Amino acid sequence: MENLKMAELLFPEITKTPEYYEELYPARNLKEGAVVTRFAPSPTGFLHFGGLFASFVGRTAAKTTGGVFFLRIEDTDKKREIENGVSLIVKGLNDFGIEIDEGMLSETVEKGEYGPYTQSARRDIYRCFVKELVKKGMAYPCFMSEEELSQIRELQEEKKELPGVWGKYAKFRDITVEEAKKRIDAGEQYVVRLRSPGQEDKRVKFKDVIRGEIEMPENIIDVVLLKKDGIPTYHFAHVVDDHLMRTTHVVRGDEWVSSVPIHLQLFNVCGFKLPKFAHISPIMKEENGGKRKLSKRKDPEAAVSFYEEEGYPAGSVWEYLLTLANSNYEEWRRANKDVSPEKFPFSFSKMSKGGALFDLVKLNDISKGYIATLSADEVYDLLYDWSKANDDVLFARLQDKEYALKVLGVERGNAKPRKDIAKWKDVRDYTEYYFTAPTSYEFSVNISKDAVLEILENYKKVYTKDLTSEDWFPAVRDMAEELGYAKNPKLYKENPDAFMGHVGDVSTVIRIAITGRSNTPDLFWISTVLGYEETISRIDNAINFLK
Numbered sequence: 220m221e222n223l224k225m226a227e228l229l230f231p232e233i234t235k236t237p238e239y240y241e242e243l244y245p246a247r248n249l250k251e252g253a254v255v256t257r258f259a260p261s262p263t264g265f266l267h268f269g270g271l272f273a274s275f276v277g278r279t280a281a282k283t284t285g286g287v288f289f290l291r292i293e294d295t296d297k298k299r300e301i302e303n304g305v306s307l308i309v310k311g312l313n314d315f316g317i318e319i320d321e322g323m324l325s326e327t328v329e330k331g332e333y334g335p336y337t338q339s340a341r342r343d344i345y346r347c348f349v350k351e352l353v354k355k356g357m358a359y360p361c362f363m364s365e366e367e368l369s370q371i372r373e374l375q376e377e378k379k380e381l382p383g384v385w386g387k388y389a390k391f392r393d394i395t396v397e398e399a400k401k402r403i404d405a406g407e408q409y410v411v412r413l414r415s416p417g418q419e420d421k422r423v424k425f426k427d428v429i430r431g432e433i434e435m436p437e438n439i440i441d442v443v444l445l446k447k448d449g450i451p452t453y454h455f456a457h458v459v460d461d462h463l464m465r466t467t468h469v470v471r472g473d474e475w476v477s478s479v480p481i482h483l484q485l486f487n488v489c490g491f492k493l494p495k496f497a498h499i500s501p502i503m504k505e506e507n508g509g510k511r512k513l514s515k516r517k518d519p520e521a522a523v524s525f526y527e528e529e530g531y532p533a534g535s536v537w538e539y540l541l542t543l544a545n546s547n548y549e550e551w552r553r554a555n556k557d558v559s560p561e562k563f564p565f566s567f568s569k570m571s572k573g574g575a576l577f578d579l580v581k582l583n584d585i586s587k588g589y590i591a592t593l594s595a596d597e598v599y600d601l602l603y604d605w606s607k608a609n610d611d612v613l614f615a616r617l618q619d620k621e622y623a624l625k626v627l628g629v630e631r632g633n634a635k636p637r638k639d640i641a642k643w644k645d646v647r648d649y650t651e652y653y654f655t656a657p658t659s660y661e662f663s664v665n666i667s668k669d670a671v672l673e674i675l676e677n678y679k680k681v682y683t684k685d686l687t688s689e690d691w692f693p694a695v696r697d698m699a700e701e702l703g704y705a706k707n708p709k710l711y712k713e714n715p716d717a718f719m720g721h722v723g724d725v726s727t728v729i730r731i732a733i734t735g736r737s738n739t740p741d742l743f744w745i746s747t748v749l750g751y752e753e754t755i756s757r758i759d760n761a762i763n764f765l766k
């Protein structure tokens with residue numbers, strides 16, 4: 220009776236019961252094993268690589284099991300909010316191809332049957348469930364002042380006791396309705412606390428799908444459920460939301476592991492079925508032989524804007540995230556070259572417990588491999604969008620689409636496409652010579668100026684308009700032999716005094732004359748893109764430069 224009166228005193232405006240919400244949000248009709256999970260950021264607008272990783276893992280787990288991935292905005296702490304914070308997060312996820320099945324799509328638009336998906340719009344729901352706990356005698360109003368709280372904290376520190384409001388320190392546990400009413404009428408502020416049923420010597424066990432079995436002391440603290448402003452704490456909102464949204468897997472950062480005993484207790488006292496927990500370790504970085512967490516302050520790659528600015532295509536980042544998520548991904552990839560990465564059988568239990576290691580060199584390698592699988596048209600479209608926002612010079616060069624497609628098509632679409640481009644930011648420099656002829660040359664090979672001139676003069680005769688790709692190298696080799704060069708490096712090495720150099724030196728001279736560089740893709744292919752006249756004119760330029 221007392222409890223009912225207390226509930227009415229604290230929540231007179233709440234007329235709905237938990238049954239109402241249970242019916243409004245029925246169990247989801249999904250096939251067995253389907254993972255329902257969520258990304259639940261505060262609307263700070265800032266998407267950290269760790270957040271991208273966690274949402275990627277959630278998305279992948281849902282997608283591969285026919286489940287649901289939703290975005291819930293946790294805005295119970297208004298101080299951390301920024302304008303357009305939600306849209307920025309949604310855009311951040313979309314940029315990497317992480318689709319949201321349900322939840323917030325912008326500040327005001329949401330989709331799905333289990334909303335509202337923003338915590339500040341769920342005030343009545345939380346209050347209804349706290350009211351129910353008060354009715355059951357499992358929650359009570361606490362009028363302790365800040366001074367009282369810091370006094371007990373000091374005392375607990377002195378006595379080396381568990382800090383917080385528990386047991387003998389929970390002064391308002393048995394407050395009467397009369398006293399509560401008196402204080403409320405006098406304008407005193409209060410929080411609502413759980414009356415923790417935990418016992419000091421008891422332990423709780425749970426199985427984390429990433430970390431395995433975890434055992435910890437049971438929670439004995441009368442944690443705050445509703446703050447003074449009537450807004451729930453993270454703990455309570457998490458439990459109510461993940462229950463009513465029918466989350467099967469709570470995928471979140473491992474900073475929450477230590478709070479799990481509180482959450483287990485809350486699920487219990489509310490009579491909710493427990494979800495599974497997947498606590499993700501932070502992404503690590505190697506430094507001076509040791510490991511540390513990827514840091515917002517020290518590592519540019521910790522901000523997701525880095526990937527857009529550098530021009531890593533979403534597909535590359537996606538592949539990289541998979542290698543970070545499950546170390547067996549690369550092996551699977553090699554065995555399933557033509558299969559979509561969405562078909563990879565992702566597993567929580569194969570995630571790193573110590574924290575996956577971020578490695579930029581590896582990201583570049585993976586990205587090169589990914590970009591090599593794209594067609595010239597696909598590269599063109601992605602590069603076009605990227606350069607429009609990030610590189611005016613490159614964007615201007617892409618306006619001649621026919622020519623740009625030829626440039627981007629060099630050594631692409633063949634049996635062994637060249638793995639040369641890691642990110643769009645590198646493309647301008649990498650393709651420079653297709654757009655501007657070299658004006659100075661460093662013929663780095665170990666032969667005299669006259670010998671270089673002799674090669675270039677002769678090459679003008681060899682490089683005829685109707686030369687085919689098959690005939691090109693044999694023609695260069697024959698020319699090299701005629702001029703006194705070995706037809707292969709091995710022959711040269713066996714008897715260096717007998718030759719001027721070898722065919723590789725000859726082709727390097729030609730390469731430098733045409734492109735200004737000693738290392739490029741297939742030279743015949745490049746010349747074909749440049750055209751016969753331009754190729755010959757570049758050889759002439761180099762000859763004039765030397766003379």
Ligand code: GLU
Nearest residue numbers: 259260261293457470471
């Ligand atoms: N808003 C919490 C955070 O950003 C979410 C944790 C969770 O996913 O439950 O850490």
